[in-house]
Amino acid sequence: MTADSVTTAAPTPARHRPSVMDVARLARVSVGTVSNVLNRPERVSPRTRSRVESAIAELEFVPSESARQLRAGRARSVGAIVLDVGNPFFTALTRGVEDRIGADGLALLVSSSDDDPERENRALQLYEQHGVRGVLVTPASAERADLHALRARGTTVVLMDVDGEDELPSVSVDDVLGASLPVAHLLELGHRRIALFNGPLTIHQCADRLAGARLAVVNAGLDPDEVLVEMPLPSLNAEHGTLAAERLLALPESTRPTAIFCVNDLVALGALSTLVRAGVPVPDGVAVVGYDDVPWAAMLVVPLTTVRQPTHEIGWTAADLLLRLDGEDAVGPTRVRFAPELVVRRSSDPGA
Template sequence: MSVSIKDVAAAASVSVGTVSNVLNRRDKVSPATVERVQAAIDELGFVRNDAARQLRAGRSRSIGLIVLDSANPFFAEVARGAEERAAAAGISVLLGNSDQDPAREGAYLDLFREQRVNGVLLTPHDLNAAILTDAGIPLVLVDGELPGGEVPSVAVDDIEGGQLAVAHLLAQGRRRIAFVGGPLAIRQVADRLEGARRALAEVSGATLEVIELDALTVLRGREAGEAIAARPTDARPDAVFCANDLLAVGVLQGTAILGGIRVPQDLALIGYDDIDFAQSTVVPLSSVRQPAREIGASAVDLLFDALADPTSPPRHVRFRPQLVVRASTVL
């Protein structure tokens, strides 16, 4: 038989209101009373009905987080940063993986609304989607920013990141550069490519080949690497900039391990995100670092600010990327 709050109150010889205060507002109760009520809770095995409490309060003790790919270590670190910051405020984070599918993204938004979460942190599939300005729930965009700035956001300057990556390759004397990434409809991918083009515009005689893929995975990267390795030597790029580190790991497998191409002697290779695994590959990968955990924590802070004052103007945080040079680009 389930134990009720009345049972706890009787066992602790206090009122139901006092038990409620212990559960929700301990600062209003003396330490001795808190200790007595907690002892009764432990002895009886009481578990509060959070669903019922949510219905009464109209709000839960959780927030939602929807990412493009939960298997990507970058988003795992974003989630970790969000969880750490939320937990410090007694809030839990519910994770949803849209898998770059707008229908799944919409389904998770519907689910989180039904769960009465306080708000949602969202890495959107499409920054032009109308739902972003009419979601019916407080939103903070993660790793993206609306052009009009109507929604709070945390982002990284991916155009600058693309410039950093390709400027580094050009500084190493590379002139036939390939960009591997996609789909280009993803804003982050498009911005990194735009940054690459800006860097190339500064160097005469340098060329950029775009190899568009349908997913940002190790498997797609390996397939691209194998295709590059299968070309005649004079038709290969001498450097590859990948839209993320997972692709770069795959390209390294397809070229250096399976294709016999020397990295970096024959092919310089750089990724993006600087996930933990980047420095542990057979040839440690150069990359462009994003402060993933700080992004997640900052997104939670922005959501809390918006909840505390819904009338305040949306705040925006933009981090700058950092070039991390390792053996895959430097002889």
């Protein structure tokens, strides 16, 4: 088809959104009567209520939630900021949040910070302007001044997947313990050079997982500086797991680590697929361990050994804590920490 034969239809004019006044005009009642039908129907006679409801249906009128919030003085939404909503761990986490707040008829707004504190702060500002009931945050850095300021201005703040060491309420997992488990497992299998594919240490989880890895080496009576080979990643995704694995394979075989501990399962996916493509046997050539136990971890060509976190429960509990605090219910702890568990599969143990 040539360009001359293409025709362009005129754009359809935007449809006028029906208002309360439109409903009142069609039903031949006052605006106040329409408001009563929407909010206090028991105050309106059945005959009048039926006429208003028919007008609402005919016009396909949808009440303004923002106006309803202003009248009620109570927000009906909760904001959440995670590092990367595309990561299956955070997808499951936010699903846990949604399941909890949905039971109270609330809506969830979700943003990804992409590990960027400035982007996180912009999302906080937008949520505050929107007037959300509260904010659940997986912080992009150890700096929490913006979160404390938001809390001081009256917005409830709860940390997710990070411990509230600075008195902010939190729901987290013991990441020091979580990282020590897979490294101890690799040491028991005889590995003495373990690559650590980790992210920026400004991210609390990355710092804790480094500490846990080093602790496991010390507990085994070895020197962490001799055993652990840190290979920092700028982002915690499969692409950078691939790049790190390529760097590892470029090392001389005499000094190349025989195992990799990845900060999360997305990084492990990139590392594992790179090893397989390069013809390196897993785990006999290089063992791979991840962190999170995302749904597909057990379904890979080489099932992934990983650290399981109660992801949905973390999100649900964080949302429940936020709603309790927002309701000024002082009952119960304001810092909750779950214990992780190691799930051993074939990527580290050929007998698993």
